[in-house]
Amino acid sequence: MSAVNLLDFDLDGLTAYCEQLGEKRFRATQLFRWIHQKGASDFDQMSDLAKSLRAKLQGSAVIEGLKPISEHVSSDGTIKWLFDVGDGNAVESVYIPEDDRATLCISSQAGCAVGCRFCSTGHQGFSRNLSTGEIIAQLWFAEHALRKRLGTSDRVISNVVMMGMGEPLQNYAQLVPALRTMLDDHGYGLSRRRVTVSTSGVVPMIERLQQDCPVALAVSLHAPNDVLRDALVPINKKYPIQELMQACLSYLSAAPRDFITFEYCMLDGVNDSDEHARELIALVKGRIPCKFNLIPFNPFPQSGLHRSAMPRVQAFARMLQDAGIVTTVRKTRGDDIDAACGQLAGEVQDRTKVHTRLRREPVIMPVSVVRRPTKGDRTV
Ligand code: SAH
Ligand code: SF4
Numbered sequence: 067m068s069a070v071n072l073l074d075f076d077l078d079g080l081t082a083y084c085e086q087l088g089e090k091r092f093r094a095t096q097l098f099r100w101i102h103q104k105g106a107s108d109f110d111q112m113s114d115l116a117k118s119l120r121a122k123l124q125g126s127a128v129i130e131g132l133k134p135i136s137e138h139v140s141s142d143g144t145i146k147w148l149f150d151v152g153d154g155n156a157v158e159s160v161y162i163p164e165d166d167r168a169t170l171c172i173s174s175q176a177g178c179a180v181g182c183r184f185c186s187t188g189h190q191g192f193s194r195n196l197s198t199g200e201i202i203a204q205l206w207f208a209e210h211a212l213r214k215r216l217g218t219s220d221r222v223i224s225n226v227v228m229m230g231m232g233e234p235l236q237n238y239a240q241l242v243p244a245l246r247t248m249l250d251d252h253g254y255g256l257s258r259r260r261v262t263v264s265t266s267g268v269v270p271m272i273e274r275l276q277q278d279c280p281v282a283l284a285v286s287l288h289a290p291n292d293v294l295r296d297a298l299v300p301i302n303k304k305y306p307i308q309e310l311m312q313a314c315l316s317y318l319s320a321a322p323r324d325f326i327t328f329e330y331c332m333l334d335g336v337n338d339s340d341e342h343a344r345e346l347i348a349l350v351k352g353r354i355p356c357k358f359n360l361i362p363f364n365p366f367p368q369s370g371l372h373r374s375a376m377p378r379v380q381a382f383a384r385m386l387q388d389a390g391i392v393t394t395v396r397k398t399r400g401d402d403i404d405a406a407c408g409q410l411a412g413e414v415q416d417r418t419k420v421h422t423r424l425r426r427e428p429v430i431m432p433v434s435v436v437r438r439p440t441k442g443d444r445t446v
Contacts, residue, residue, distance in 0.1 A: 069126060069127055069128040070083065070126060070127045070128070071127070071128055071129070071130045071197075071199045072097070072101060072127050072128070072129050073101070073129060073130065073131065073198070073199035073200075073202050073203050073206065074197055074198045074199040074243070075098075075198070075243065076198075076243035076244075076246040076247045076250065076253075077094065077095065077098050077246070077247070077250050077252055077253065078246075079243060080094045080097060080098050081094040081095075083127075084097065087119070087122050087123075087126070089119055089122075093115070093119060095252050096112070096114060096115060097112065097115065097123075098250070098252050098253065099252050100112045100115075101129055101206075102202075102206065102247060102250075102252070102253040102254060103252070103253070103254075105206065105209070105210030105213070106129070107129040107130075107131065108129075109123045109124055109127075109129075130199070130203075131203040131206055131207050132149035132150065132151065132157075132200060132203045132204065132207060133149060133150045134147050134148065134149055134150075134207065135148045135149065135150050135156060136148045143163045144160065144161065144162050144163070145160070145161040145208075146158060146159070146160045146161075147159050147160075147161075147204075147207070147208065149203075149204065149207075151176055151194075151196065151200060153193070153194075155176035155177070155193045155194070156176070157173035157175075157176055157196065157200075157204075157230065157231050157232075158173060158230055158231065159171060159172055159173065159204040159207075159208060159230060160230070161208055161212065161223070167224045167225050167260075168222055168223050168224050168225070169223070169224070169225040169226070169227055170204070170205055170208050170209075170223045170225070170226050170227075171226075171227050171229050171230050172201060172204045172205065172226055172227070172228055172229075172230050173196065173201075173204065173230030173231040173232055174195075174196055174201060174228055174230070174231070174232040174233070174234040174237050174240075174241060175192065175193075175194070175195050175196055175231060175232025175233065175234075175236070175237050176192075176193035176194050176195075176196065176231065176232070177190050177191050177192040177193040177194075177231065177232070178190075178191075178192055178231060178232045178233050178236075179191070179192035179233070179236060180233050180236070180266050180299070180300060180301050181300050182266065182286075182288075182298060182299050182300070183297065183298045183299075183369065183371065184288070184298065184331050184333060184363055184369055184371055186366045186368075186369070187231045187232065189366075189368055189369070195232075195236075195237040195240055196232070196237065196240060197240055198240045198241075198243045198244045198247075201240060201241065201244035202243075202244045202247050202248070204230075205223065205226060205248065205254060208222075208223060209221070209222055209223050209254065221254070221255070223254070223256075224256070224260060225256070225260040225261070225262070226248055226256060226260070226261045226262070227261075227262045227264060227284070228241070228262065228263045228264055229262070229264045229284070233265065233266055233268065234263050234264070234265060235263065235265045235268035235271035235272065235275065236268060236271075238271050238274065238275075241263070242275075242278050242279050245261060245263070245279045245281060246279060248261050249261060249279070249281070257322070258280060258281050258282070258322035259281075259282055259322045259323050260282070261281040261282060262281065262282040262283070262284050262327070263275065263281055263282070263283055263284070264284040264285075264286060264329065265283070265284070265285055265286065266285075266286045266299050266301050267285060267286070267287075267299065267301055267302065267305050267310045267313075268301065268305065269305040269309050269310060269313045272313040272314070272317055273313060273316065273317070275317070276316070276317045276319075276320050276321065277320075280317075280320050280321050280322055281321075281322060282321070282322060282323045282327070283314070283317055283321060283323075283326055283327070284326070284327040284328075284329055284359070285310065285314060285326055285327070285328055285329065286299065286328075286329045286331075287310075287328040287329065287330055287346075288329070288330055288331050288333075288337060289302075289307075289337050289342075290307075290337075290342050290345035290346040290348075290349050291307065291345055292306045292307055294336075294337060294342075295307060298333075298336070298337070307349070311349070311350075311353065311354055314326045314354055314356075315353070315354050318354075318355060324355055325355040325356050325357050325392075326354060326355070326356045326357075327356070327357050327358075327359055328350070328356050328357070328358050328359070329359050329361055330346075330358055330359065330360050330361065331361045331363050332360050332361065332362050332363055332373065332374035332378070332379050332382065333363050333371050333372070333373075333374060334363070334371070334372040334373060334374045334375070334378070335372070336371065338374040338378050338379070338382055340381075340382075340385060342382075343382050343385040343386060344385070346358075346386065347385070347386065347389040347391065350391065351389055351390070351391065356391065357391070357392040357393070357394070358383075358386050358391055358392070358393040358394070359393075359394050359395075359396060360379055360382065360383055360393065360394070360395045360396070361395075361396045362374065362376070362379060362395070362396065379395055380395070383395055
């Protein structure tokens with residue numbers, strides 16, 4: 067029988083596993099803390115666990131993270147890791163430090179089945195779901211590698227966004243224990259408001275997330291009407307905008323934040339006109355508490371699409387703001403490494419070597435509030 071990977075368990079799962087070994091709940095808590103709070107991967111390190119338990123674990127379990135294939139560090143501190151997940155697949159995680167927080171962007175699948183027009187992961191197709199262990203291993207690795215590097219035993223990562231490769235709500239069963247581990251005080255102790263699931267709009271799973279593990283929700287909207295959204299985000303044909311809006315609204319009744327973040331990728335001549343802005347305002351205003359995050363499109367060759375010019379993005383943002391909707395534009399940062407939003411691990415590796423990207427795209431990161439420019443302001 068192959069060894070159980072303890073990264074696959076949230077605390078309840080680990081407790082059940084320990085019970086099978088004849089151990090009490092508090093042993094599972096100790097073990098969980100060793101793994102997630104101290105970053106231990108070797109049972110011999112776990113000095114306060116009975117030798118007999120350590121011996122049992124040695125025989126039946128492992129703590130196995132992901133193998134990093136590469137690391138790129140930007141001059142602004144952004145770090146991108148590429149992890150091998152076997153069979154020629156790789157996923158990426160991106161660490162984004164800011165003054166008041168540090169965010170890790172995590173992948174949930176190798177590839178993605180949704181197939182959005184503007185997303186290179188979508189163009190790549192679906193390879194497979196990541197396991198709970200592979201999802202949490204990205205945080206486990208980054209948190210403990212960074213603590214070592216920064217010479218601290220304090221927590222480094224304060225926020226997690228499920229905005230890497232894949233549609234998290236199409237990998238629901240594996241996602242939820244990973245989220246619970248992020249939130250658990252014996253795990254990473256992150257606040258529910260600081261863990262964000264981003265979805266293209268898998269309506270039934272939005273409803274389940276609200277019941278099982280409410281965290282902050284970001285919805286990739288990208289279009290104000292069904293005709294356009296059908297073309298850009300194919301899952302809209304199954305769950306059209308009105309159903310999505312209804313799911314968002316009911317999510318808010320139990321959500322840790324009192325607004326939904328709508329992501330909107332700005333595509334030149336496709337979804338970025340004044341008329342689209344007016345339609346968006348009519349869609350949400352007075353109906354759903356929300357913020358908009360406009361993402362300048364990161365082009366890739368097969369997309370046939372172009373990024374909206376920055377003045378257009380600013381004008382679009384201003385229309386939403388003038389209608390009273392808080393709107394931010396994702397800021398470009400760290401353009402010396404290649405980790406752009408929606409392009410993470412766009413390449414599937416062949417079995418012998420990692421493809422290197424031919425193009426360089428800037429790192430896109432959250433949140434610069436769009437204000438009316440004042441003198442001396444630089445546009446984002
Ligand atoms: N599948 C989830 C989460 C991963 S994608 C989702 O779609 O929400 C994370 C964000 O990046 C989404 O808002 C997505 O629409 C956006 N994105 C994808 N491709 C992009 C691109 N080429 N340029 C800019 N943003 C992109
Ligand atoms: Fe999948 Fe999100 Fe990319 Fe759409 S934008 S293809 S849902 S990863």
